[in-house]
Amino acid sequence: MKKNHITYILIIILFGCTDTKENKFSNNNNIEKILQRMEITKFDLDDINSDTLLPSVIIDDKFIKGVEKEIFLAFPTSCLFQDNRYFISDRILNTIIEIDSSGNFISKIGRRGKAPKEFIEPFSIKSNRKYIFVQDVGNGRIQIFDKDFTYINSIEAAFMPFVQDFSLNLKMLLVPTEMYTFYDVYNINKINYHQMEEDTTYTFPPIFNTNNPKYNSMLSLNALFVSENIICFYYHSLPYIFFTNIQQSIFHGIKLVSKQISDLEKNLIDQEQGGTAMIITDVEKLGDNHIVVASNQYLLIFNISLTESYLEKLFMVPKEFAVSSIDISEKHLFTFEWSKSRVLRFDISF
Secondary structure (H helix, E strand, C coil): CCCEEEECHHHHHHCCCCCCCCCHHHCHHHHHHHHHCCCEEEEEHHHCCCEECCCCEEECCCCCECCCCCCCCCCEEEEEEECCEEEEEECCCCEEEEEECCCEEEEEECCECCCCCCECCEEEEEECCCEEEEEEHHHCEEEEEECCCCEEEEEECCCCCCCCCCEECCCEEEEECCCCCEEEEEEHHHCCCCCCCCCEEEECCCCCCCCCHHHCCHHHEEEEECCCCEEEEEECCCCEEEEEECCCEEEEEEEEECHHHHHHHHCCEECCCCEECCCCCEEEECCCCEEEEEECCEEEEEEECCCCEEEEEEEECCCCCCCCCEEEECCEEEEEEHHHCEEEEEECCC
């Protein structure tokens, strides 16, 4: 199958890269000008009233009712809540644990290995109600199952866990590639094909140059579907989230502002560790046209349209609970305290 290569035309226009032979993105002095050309809505979190959000359920080995002294969770990485059951992937145990809403153990799905329904470091687990998708990091693939976890197919997917993730809507699967700003798009209706091939490749703009530590963000670009027609993308170490549609147009962006974020921006690079601070920890879809943004202890709910964004709710999670990557299923938000081998469930209302 011939791959269609789609480039975001308006992105090129907005970012001033009209000469394909010259990489305008390499000029760091243009970044502020680039952002000025876009419609950016600022949200100052210090000036917005927030509600305290506490976990409604803590899922750990004490919560799970099963064989005594058996280890069920060692390094939980993702949680799907579907049909009144939790499915939790564990990176160390190389399995997915299935329990009911009361914590009763049902089954362990998979084991360490390379065969279908075997995993090496399973990380992310998502569903569109018809199919279940599992990022199998160690095997460089996404495995696809029906809702009863019968194996259907798999696709190659070699991308970085923690900082990148795949996304889906009812029709399409959006998968990061090793080229960081390139995402492959798969037609979900072709899942049963013997060998799935990507239909399209989306190219997102590498507007931040990794040679400048202040903008060392290109390697952590993440993108996800907000709806069937809206995609958002962002860089973990910058306080911006951008929105575009599938027809290749950027419409607007948002910027988060707070004293805490300013402090993080001033200390983006840990010179000893060589790491990058995460200002935007994670973003996940919440129903149609809503997203939840995790920024340290903040959880923000935005209503997204093609032309503007509204902040509908701001939550603050107490510091005794760690907020890492997030998953959302049926208005339950899950985050993971890896040092304590447990999953935190928050019930979101707005």
